[in-house]
Amino acid sequence: MEILNGFIINDEVRSILFSMCMGLIAGCGIAAGYVLANKGKKFSKNFAVTVLLLPVIMAMIIPFIATDLRKTLSLAGVFALVRFRSIPGDSKDILYTFFAAAAGLIIGLGSYFVGFVMVLVVSLAYVLIIRLWKVEDKQVLKITIPEDMNYKDVFEDLFEKYLKKWAVKNVKTSNMGTLFTISYWVQPKNEMDAKAFIDDLRTRNGNLNIILENPDDQLAPVL
Incomplete structure (x- = not known):
């Protein structure tokens, strides 16, 4: 019976599933902003998929660790390991990865309005800066x-x-x-x-x- 209890859809599970759906919508907006900003340029499709799904993952795991300091520190250690194992990339891509993770974290904590406002404002600013700020073709x-x-x-x-x-x-x-x-x-x-x-x-x-x-x-x- 204890095993079956893990499959029962209660209010907490519904809340997490809803947060995951909101994270997916936010991820689609973040990925769309990345693709739009780099339209006509060479960009990584793998990175676009990463920022699309990262908010979903964050929104799913945050409710499980938000009240447990040890689990929170474990998550920080996982992110540090992933960053350490990653090859250094473009600084704006690193910023955009942090933005996607932060959006998923806010949505995972239930602040949907703040999360979507953040997605809208930062994505729009990113598109405008990348498209309009002309840099030397070095x-x-x-x-x-x-x-x-x-x-x-x-x-x-x-x-x-x-x-x-x-x-x-x-x-x-x-x-x-x-x-x-x-x-x-x-x-x-x-x-x-x-x-x-x-x-x-x-x-x-x-x-x-x-x-x-x-x-x-x-x-x-x-x-």
Whole structure:
């Protein structure tokens, strides 16, 4: 009979199920805000699913631990472990993960109005900031050259032709010191022909490796 009592739908269970439904609705709004903010850009679908379901999970477990300090500390330890095991990602994605968790926590505590107002305000602010705040189209250019080549001015005329701004990020050796890899922060000119740019660079560096990438491509999803 004690086992069957765990399957009885009482007022507490109904409240938790209702909170889970509210968490799902909030998660849909949070995920929609993330997708809308990054519309036309490269973004992680896995991250969108994460912020969609995170409020549901939080809304479900909060009622079980809200009155027990030991369980609360255990949950904090789980989140710390997940964060420690995660590869560092984009700071705005880390913020958005915290936002999704906070929304689920508030809804799990029964403050539905406050939770949905938070979802609406923060999601709207996130979309507006990401869509309207124009940032420099900064990319990373990596050029491999022989050790006997003086890289200081060898690409200067090509940079002036194709780029608005550039700066050396770092220089490192490879292949037992016989090659150098120079990394630059670059801002391409409008409608720059990337293929023509790379082809011109290849004529200078002896057809060795050249990589042109966005900084965000180097970052893995937070979760």
